[in-house]
Amino acid sequence: MNFLRKQLDNLKRPFAKGEKWERFAPAINAFDTFLFVPNHTTAKGAHIRDAVDLKRTMVTVIIALLPALFYGIYNTGYQHFIQVGEPFTFLEAFLHGAFKIVPMIIVSYVVGLTIEFAFAVYRGHEVNEGYLVTGMLIPMIMPVDIPLWMVAISVAFAVLIAKEAFGGTGMNILNPALTARAFAFFAYPTYMSGNKVWVSEATNVDAISGETILGTLAAGQQVNYSMFEMFQGAIPGSIAETSTLWILVGALILIATGVGSWRIMVGGVIGAAVMGFLFNLWGANALMSFNWMNHLVVGGFAFGIVFMATDPVSAAQTTQGKWIYGILVGVFCILIRVFNPAYPEGVMLAILLMNVFAPTIDHYVIQSNINKRKKRWAATQLKTA
Amino acid sequence: MSKGIRTRKGATIALNGEAEKIIKEYESSPSFALQPDDFFALTPKLLVKEGATVKKGEAVFFDKNNPAIQFVAPVSGQLTQIQRGAKRKIEALIFSPKGGDVVQHKTSNWEKIERQEAIELLLNSGHWPFISQRPYGTIADPSASPKALFISTYASAPLDVDFDFLLKNNKEHFQTGIHFLRKLVPDIFLSVDASFSGFFENIEGAKIVPVKGPHPAGNLSVQIHHLAPLNMGEVAWTIRPEDVVNIGLFLEKGVYSSQRTVAVAGSAVGAPQYFKTTIGAQLGGILDLAEVQKDQYNRIINGDVLTGKATHENAHLGYFNNLVSVIPEGNQYRMFGWLPFVDNHIPSLSKTSLSWLFGRKKFDVDTNLNGEERALVVTGEMEDVFPMQIFPMQLIKACMIGDIEKMEALGIYEVVPEDFGLVDYANTSKIEAQEIIRNALALMIKEVG
Numbered sequence A: 001m002n003f004l005r006k007q008l009d010n011l012k013r014p015f016a017k018g019e020k021w022e023r024f025a026p027a028i029n030a031f032d033t034f035l036f037v038p039n040h041t042t043a044k045g046a047h048i049r050d051a052v053d054l055k056r057t058m059v060t061v062i063i064a065l066l067p068a069l070f071y072g073i074y075n076t077g078y079q080h081f082i083q084v085g086e087p088f089t090f091l092e093a094f095l096h097g098a099f100k101i102v103p104m105i106i107v108s109y110v111v112g113l114t115i116e117f118a119f120a121v122y123r124g125h126e127v128n129e130g131y132l133v134t135g136m137l138i139p140m141i142m143p144v145d146i147p148l149w150m151v152a153i154s155v156a157f158a159v160l161i162a163k164e165a166f167g168g169t170g171m172n173i174l175n176p177a178l179t180a181r182a183f184a185f186f187a188y189p190t191y192m193s194g195n196k197v198w199v200s201e202a203t204n205v206d207a208i209s210g211e212t213i214l215g216t217l218a219a220g221q222q223v224n225y226s227m228f229e230m231f232q233g234a235i236p237g238s239i240a241e242t243s244t245l246w247i248l249v250g251a252l253i254l255i256a257t258g259v260g261s262w263r264i265m266v267g268g269v270i271g272a273a274v275m276g277f278l279f280n281l282w283g284a285n286a287l288m289s290f291n292w293m294n295h296l297v298v299g300g301f302a303f304g305i306v307f308m309a310t311d312p313v314s315a316a317q318t319t320q321g322k323w324i325y326g327i328l329v330g331v332f333c334i335l336i337r338v339f340n341p342a343y344p345e346g347v348m349l350a351i352l353l354m355n356v357f358a359p360t361i362d363h364y365v366i367q368s369n370i371n372k373r374k375k376r377w378a379a380t381q382l383k384t385a
Numbered sequence B: 001m002s003k004g005i006r007t008r009k010g011a012t013i014a015l016n017g018e019a020e021k022i023i024k025e026y027e028s029s030p031s032f033a034l035q036p037d038d039f040f041a042l043t044p045k046l047l048v049k050e051g052a053t054v055k056k057g058e059a060v061f062f063d064k065n066n067p068a069i070q071f072v073a074p075v076s077g078q079l080t081q082i083q084r085g086a087k088r089k090i091e092a093l094i095f096s097p098k099g100g101d102v103v104q105h106k107t108s109n110w111e112k113i114e115r116q117e118a119i120e121l122l123l124n125s126g127h128w129p130f131i132s133q134r135p136y137g138t139i140a141d142p143s144a145s146p147k148a149l150f151i152s153t154y155a156s157a158p159l160d161v162d163f164d165f166l167l168k169n170n171k172e173h174f175q176t177g178i179h180f181l182r183k184l185v186p187d188i189f190l191s192v193d194a195s196f197s198g199f200f201e202n203i204e205g206a207k208i209v210p211v212k213g214p215h216p217a218g219n220l221s222v223q224i225h226h227l228a229p230l231n232m233g234e235v236a237w238t239i240r241p242e243d244v245v246n247i248g249l250f251l252e253k254g255v256y257s258s259q260r261t262v263a264v265a266g267s268a269v270g271a272p273q274y275f276k277t278t279i280g281a282q283l284g285g286i287l288d289l290a291e292v293q294k295d296q297y298n299r300i301i302n303g304d305v306l307t308g309k310a311t312h313e314n315a316h317l318g319y320f321n322n323l324v325s326v327i328p329e330g331n332q333y334r335m336f337g338w339l340p341f342v343d344n345h346i347p348s349l350s351k352t353s354l355s356w357l358f359g360r361k362k363f364d365v366d367t368n369l370n371g372e373e374r375a376l377v378v379t380g381e382m383e384d385v386f387p388m389q390i391f392p393m394q395l396i397k398a399c400m401i402g403d404i405e406k407m408e409a410l411g412i413y414e415v416v417p418e419d420f421g422l423v424d425y426a427n428t429s430k431i432e433a434q435e436i437i438r439n440a441l442a443l444m445i446k447e448v449g
Helices: A002-015 A022-035 A054-084 A090-123 A130-140 A148-166 A176-187 A213-218 A227-232 A244-257 A262-282 A292-297 A301-308 A319-339 A347-384 B115-125 B171-181 B198-202 B220-227 B241-253 B283-289 B392-400 B404-410 B417-426 B433-447
Strands: B020-025 B032-034 B044-046 B059-063 B066-072 B077-084 B090-097 B132-134 B149-152 B188-193 B207-212 B236-238 B259-265 B273-278 B298-302 B309-311 B323-328
Touching: A002 A022, A022 A090, A054 A090, A054 A130, A054 A244, A054 A301, A090 A130, A090 A148, A130 A148, A130 A176, A130 A301, A148 A176, A176 A301, A176 A347, A227 A244, A227 A292, A244 A262, A244 A301, A262 A292, A262 A301, A262 A319, A292 A301, A301 A319, A301 A347, A319 A347, A347 B404, B059 B090, B066 B115, B132 B220, B149 B220, B149 B241, B171 B188, B171 B198, B171 B241, B188 B198, B188 B220, B207 B220, B220 B417, B241 B259, B259 B283, B273 B283, B283 B323, B392 B404, B392 B417, B392 B433, B404 B433, B417 B433
Parallel strands: B020 B273, B149 B188, B149 B236, B188 B207, B259 B323
Antiparallel strands: B032 B090, B044 B059, B059 B066, B077 B090, B132 B236, B259 B273, B298 B309, B298 B323
């Protein structure tokens, strides 16, 4: 460890203050702090600090994503082999998926981190760790066969327009990962919807039935999956959103570590369940009569509410606000699913919509606190008058 | 007895090196200091020159903005040095003790005097600076009419003192002080630890308020917020328990009293215990008696580890603090220390560490920042350690942009920097909340007054 430390210190010398490459210090620091928590001590304020930092928080989210990711990789292979009708082993399915998905993750990280590093150097701040999560999320919510250059462009759009244009990490209004998906969805619709995109290499096979469940319902057809299959996730869909089971494992990690807001998750489930139940009562078409419990396990709802809606920057920030925000995400998700069959999945647009309204929700929550204080003040004015 | 205050938000950080209940006298300090920076937003104007001979209780400087407020020499002797910083700012007046000349005041009739006379007596004798005011946490304005005086004997900060023990030999003086202070204000609220209130329970002339809850429940802001929240334009006064005793001692003897009992505590202290000494005493001697470890770099703090001021062993005790904390510096690297669930020896309020599970009951801490400053990302964690009906993060943001109207609306009048000690500690982004609030309060004083 000491040897490594010495090498790093030597390596960093030209990046020190007043040296040749001072401007690029954030880039080298990002690598250095990845290996070592720096030796910085408190200079002002509290003399002792919690062990938690943004790196630790973000890495916790990545750990929570891993179960869903691994299942997604396996499911990619599984869907491919059962659709083409070839016999396969678990390992073959996993390798097939890994072969597709690992390049997407690499592209996402390379493009996104390059932009992040460039902005950190340009603005003279350290590289924020937020992209570690965003960069993992983006491939996980894409269809498997999307070309890599589209992933790259979506990532660039999300980081530049959704994040850096607003001032960088902590300032963005929209969730960057969902912005990437929304960009791809509207820019390359043929790669993002339909019945050919959800199964790996489906275009090579003629008689494919790789429609997602929500797509099937929107087309007014019967669904041939049992609720357990939907829950367990052996269904076509975006890479890592299909398995509610493994997403729940991630949710438990997020809630247990306190990194993800349980209020938003529970609020979202309540909102979606109530909305789904009301539509069940109405029951005018196939989507409306789709059991409300099934609504919770199909499509990207689970993934969205656990990993996307809980993004602390774009979500509501006050405790009450989180409840309202979560419930409304659930409500709008089901509303969009049922009323707008052109968008079979509503969770992406529901979260983006609520991202826009989150500051408004917070505004009213905070305003009520301000009003209480004003009232208290007014009461004393009356007394003294 | 009122029904008291019960808070749930916050955290009690249990650290190693709590002071043992022994009080040693330390009277042999080679020098004493008055440090104007111990008072928020004070601009001192000198009354004596370097080298002057002063009596104990003789005024040496006054507050430029309020000339009636005088600061007196804590000992008799010589003003050997005036330490100045940038722009000739006065940082400390150093006295070397000699002789026993004192300024004598007539206090035998204290029970009969009126409010205005009482205030003058405190001003002239140099005891006034013991009284602080809210909002802002500055020295109290003698012309204000405060709604109440608040005293907290519940010290909840890490390693903080037990006031019942610390003042056990001064019970009568405390009572005298309370009787006297009662002349200045319509109400006195005396908060006590709900689990053990000691002799404070029997104090007359004050409303006893039992307080229960984790740190920062002992902070006056939290208590004022729950008892009688400060509105815009209102003023409350505060005083620390030992300074009530100082006033009591003064009334008994007629001489300026600068008694200060401090606990020296922390994991770098070999024999953590209490020392009875004088305001501004030199730290070196006390630290030696407390057997502070010398084979490592230590952070010596006037105050607690969350809100105190860093100092060094040749410097002096602060004006107010009853606690000197000494912990090792943390200027070392930790390989892969950012991984969740590793390094559980560092206390953490976050569940991304297993310190709550595997950690020892009491922790050794150092001054490592445990990360680097980042943008504000995580929400909710500040609220969890802030037991007031105030949105801490939104208030901090309003303070960062200097939006006075918003700061007022969000409750800036109800807080002082120390309330954000745990926010500093707990927040993931390593934001310096106390500094932001301190700068904002300075701005408020300048713009609003």
